[in-house]
Amino acid sequence: MMLQQTTVAAVIPYFERWMKRFPSVQELAAADESEVLTFWQGLGYYRRARNLHASAKKIDGDWSGQFPQEYESLRALPGIGDYTAQAVRAFAFDQPVPVLDANVIRVVARLFDLRAPVDTATGLTKVRAKLEELLPAKGGYEFVSAMMELGALVCRSGRPDCLLCPLKELCAAQHPEKLPVKAPKAAIKERTELAAWVWDGRAVLLQQSATRRWVGMWRLPPLDGEPPAGPAAELTYSIVRERVTLRIHPRSKGDLSASAEQRKAFSLRDLESIAIPSPHRRAITKMIQNIVDHG
Ligand code: SF4
Structure with missing residues (x-):
């Protein structure tokens, strides 16, 4: 499942780390989703991690830990399509x-x-x-x-x-x-996303996503409209048929519009143990580097 949409060379270090932490279906089935996502961090397409986790639970429960061998049974597992089965x-x-x-x-x-x-x-x-x-x-x-x-x-x-x-x-x-x-092929679409950088000198404010793509993961809070001043950092990333420019604008907490999603400030040390989508982790690293370089 790691090899769906990712090359062998990129997968190998993730696979080795994953297999050390989750050496059996039972270990994976018993793990917390947040830990599973943390071990997937950097591979992208997080739905694969959730599917793998859900499949492990199903195999552990419905199949008493024995991996099914028949096509229909494999296809009934989350994230297993024709090719993987x-x-x-x-x-x-x-x-x-x-x-x-x-x-x-x-x-x-x-x-x-x-x-x-x-x-x-x-x-x-x-x-x-x-x-x-x-x-x-x-x-x-x-x-x-x-x-x-x-x-x-x-x-x-x-x-x-x-x-x-x-x-x-x-x-x-x-x-x-x-x-x-x-x-x-259909043309690649260009899109811009805006996010806020709320930093109090020790911790950065993140928002727990409820959207399908990054559900449960912590990202920089989204901004609605482009602020008048230019972004403090900018990067691009690709998702299916889209090239997205992510622009980061420094804001204060009071500038943010209300959201049903949970917000929480994380210290630099805490950031290492939570699941953050790769583009947002790259943006955080850029902003921290800016602070180190320019004070
Ligand atoms: S399968 Fe046919 S096309 Fe492919 S390398 Fe062999 S001879 Fe050439």
């Missing part, structure tokens, strides 16, 4: 099932010269049907690993190394570098 079945339980990651999709689209866009339901259904024709009668781990490796090392995106490919006699692709076909 099939990957767990292939890698953890060695079942011959279609695991459709980007590398496998590219290899199959080229092998069978499939021209339908693979990021549409129709295109993906065609890829899955062709992959199912190739599955071995038993064992999934080696087959899926081999397909993924072939895609990563030989049948690479853009520039396939067909001369070295063990499947070249079977491959139907006429212009493999043009495959797989993708549907045109």
Whole structure:
């Protein structure tokens, strides 16, 4: 689940720290959500952490701690979609099932010269049907690993190394570098968010988010309108199809409009043990650095 939307290289240190603290489903199920979020901090897309936590509770409760192995049971766990369910079945339980990651999709689209866009339901259904024709009668781990490796090392995106490919006699692709076909992407939207910096010399005021994206996490209090003076700090971050500019304005507590969300001041030491969305943690670090540099 950490690898959904995050690269292997970025995940490794988080995974190692996570597995030290939560070495079993039971340990994770028994943990507090705030601690789970703290261990996820920096990976983004916090819904994955909440889903993993909820899945651990479900496995611990409904399945007596035994990880389910069948597709439907896995799909019933929070945050487990088609890809993750099939990957767990292939890698953890060695079942011959279609695991459709980007590398496998590219290899199959080229092998069978499939021209339908693979990021549409129709295109993906065609890829899955062709992959199912190739599955071995038993064992999934080696087959899926081999397909993924072939895609990563030989049948690479853009520039396939067909001369070295063990499947070249079977491959139907006429212009493999043009495959797989993708549907045109929606444009990235630009958006600005404003947040307040309320600092009393020892502690910074944060607000506990109730919004879906960062629910339960502590962030700088949002501001409604752009104040006349420019921001004291600014940074950008990306979320699905959006590039957000976060601007931080120094304010006093009395300037803030009323909010149903809880507000609380945290010392620098306290900030280390609470869950803060990465862009807001970066903004806090910038503002503290400004204070250190300019007093
Ligand atoms: S022959 Fe080329 S295009 Fe076909 S599977 Fe091998 S590397 Fe990919």
